Amino acid sequence: MILQSLKMAWEAIVSNKLRSFLTMLGIIIGVVALVVLVSLVNGATGAVTSEITSLGNDMVTINIKDDKGSPIRLEDLDDIAALSAVGEVAPGTSMNATAKFGYSDATVTLYGTTPAYYTIQGLTLKYGRFLKSADVDNASYVTVLAYNTAEELFGKPDVVGEELTIGGRSFLVVGVLEEDTSMFASMMGGYSAYAPYTVESRMADEPYINSLSVSPSGDTDETETQVQNFMLARFHQDEDAFNLVNMSSISDAMSTVTGTLSLLLGGIAAISLLVGGIGIMNIMLVSVTERTKEIGIRKAIGAGKKSIMLQFLIEALVVSLLGCLFGLALSWLILEIVTLVAKTISFSMSLGVVLLAVGFSSAIGLIFGLYPANKAAKKHPIEALRYEG
C-alpha cells in the first residue's frame, strides 16, 4: 500500500513539474540555509579551536600587576614548580628593543626566559639549539630568533653563529625557531627573540619577574587552582594583584560562543524551512481542491478514508524530502566551492547536520501535509463525484 501510494505521489508530482519544483524550492532554500550556515560555523570553529590548541592549550600564564612588596624572583619559581599539579615554570618577561645586523634593523620583542619555556610554549626549533641553564646562570649574551625575525634581519633563516645587536648589546645567535604559520601569528605579527632571563632583566632594569607561564602535570584546571592559591597567599589574598589566564578556559569559552552562534544561525534557517512548509501546505490545499473529482472516483471504487489520507500525506512528504535531497546536493556544492575559495579552512557537511535537515524536512512535510490530506479524506464521495473543476 505504501509502495503504491509512493508511486501515485510520484505520478502526481511528475504530472505538474513546475509547480512541484516551485513548492520544493521553499524546502530547498531552507535546507541550504540550514546546512550551509551550520557547516560554515562548524568549519570556522574547528579551525579556530585547533589554532588555540596549537598556542598551548595546556598552559597557564600569570601576569603580576602589583607585587605588594614581595616580588617574585627566579629562585621563587622553584616553589611554584614544587606544587603537585605544576609541571614546569618559566618566566616570560619581555621588552621591546631594536635589533640590528649590518644596515638592517627591526623592533623586536625580546623575551627573557629559561630553558623550560621551550616545552611550556610548545616551540619547535628549525636550526641550532634553545637556551640552556648555563646561559641563564652565566647571563650569556646568546639569543634564539623567531623564523621571521631572522629572515627580516639577515635575509635568510639559517643564521646560527651570526652576531647581531639587540638594544645596543651584541648577541650570538644560537638557534632559530620553526616558521609559525598559524592564523594568530599572522594576525599579531611582530618579530620576537628569546634571551636568558638574567640578561633580559638586566637590560630592562627590571629585577623581578612580572610574567610567567606554567605547564600542568595533569589537569589544567587543578593547576590553575593551585597556582591561584599560591599567588593569593603571596599577595595578601588580593585578587587584583595578578592576572591568571588558563588557555583551555579560552578555548572552552570559544566553543561556547560558536555553539551559540551555530544554534542561532540554525534557528534562523529553520524559520525559512518553516516558511517552505507553509508553501507545501498551500499547494497541497490547492491540489486537493483541484483533484476533488479524482478523490470522488477513488472513493466510489473503494478507496477508504485512510487510503486517501495516506496518498496525500505521502505526496507532501515526498515533495519535502525531494526538496531536502536537492537542498543537500546544493549545499554540498556550495561548501565545496567555499572550501576551494577559503583555501585554509575546509568546510564539510557533518552527518549530524544532514540528519537534522532530513528529520526537520520530514517533520515539516508531515505536519503541513496533515491538514490538506485530512481535508481530502473527509470529502463526501457523492459531492466529490459531482464536482466539476
Place this chain on the structure above:
Amino acid sequence: MTDITKVYSVGGEEVRALDGANLTIREGEFVSIIGPSGSGKSTLMNIIGCLDVADSGEYILDGQSIEQYSEEELAKIRNKKIGFIFQNFNLLSRMSALSNVELPLIYQRMHINERKANAQRALDRVGLSDRSNHKPTELSGGQQQRVAIARALATDPAILLADEPTGNLDSKTGDDIMALFHELHRAGDTIVLITHNEEIAKQAQRRIRIMDGRVTEVGA
C-alpha cells in the same frame, strides 16, 4: 430493498427523495431503472451503490445487510461488491487504461502479479486488450467507457451499476456499449442500468420506473 426512505432537508423544508421504495434485484438479472430527473433516481443509485445510506428501511446486498456502516466499511463494500459505470466515464486521466482498471484492485491490496492479470482479463472482456497502455485522452468516448466497464468488472462485483452509460456517447457507440452489456448479462453478470431514455431502458430484462420517490414495476 425494503421501505427505503431518504429525507433531505433543503432550506428548512423536508424533501422526500425516496419514500418507502421497495425493490428486489436477483442475481444475474438485467434491470433498468427509469425516471425523469428529480424523481429520486440518483438517490436510489447512491444507496444501491453504497455511496450513501438510507435513513430508514433495509437494504440487503448479496446477503449482507447494509446498515449504518462507517465510511471506511462502506468503502470496502463498494470496492468488493459494486462496479460503477458513470455517464462521463470518470477515469483518471494521468494513468494508462490498465492502471485505471488496476485501481480498485490496489485498494483490495491484491498482489501485483495477480492484479495485473485480473486487470488484463477485464480489458480482454471489453475488447480493449491492445489499448492497455493508452491514456484515457488517447481513447475515443466508446473506448473510454469500455475501460470504465473493465474497471467495474475487475473486482468481480455483485452488481454492475451503470448510471446513464450511453448519455455522453453518440447512438452508434451507445449501441455498441449496450451490446457489451447484453454480452456481460449473458455471461451471468448482474446489471442495474439507470437512465431516463425509454429506448435504452426497454432493452433490459426488467424495467422499474421511479417517480416522486416511489418505485413501480413496469413489467417484463
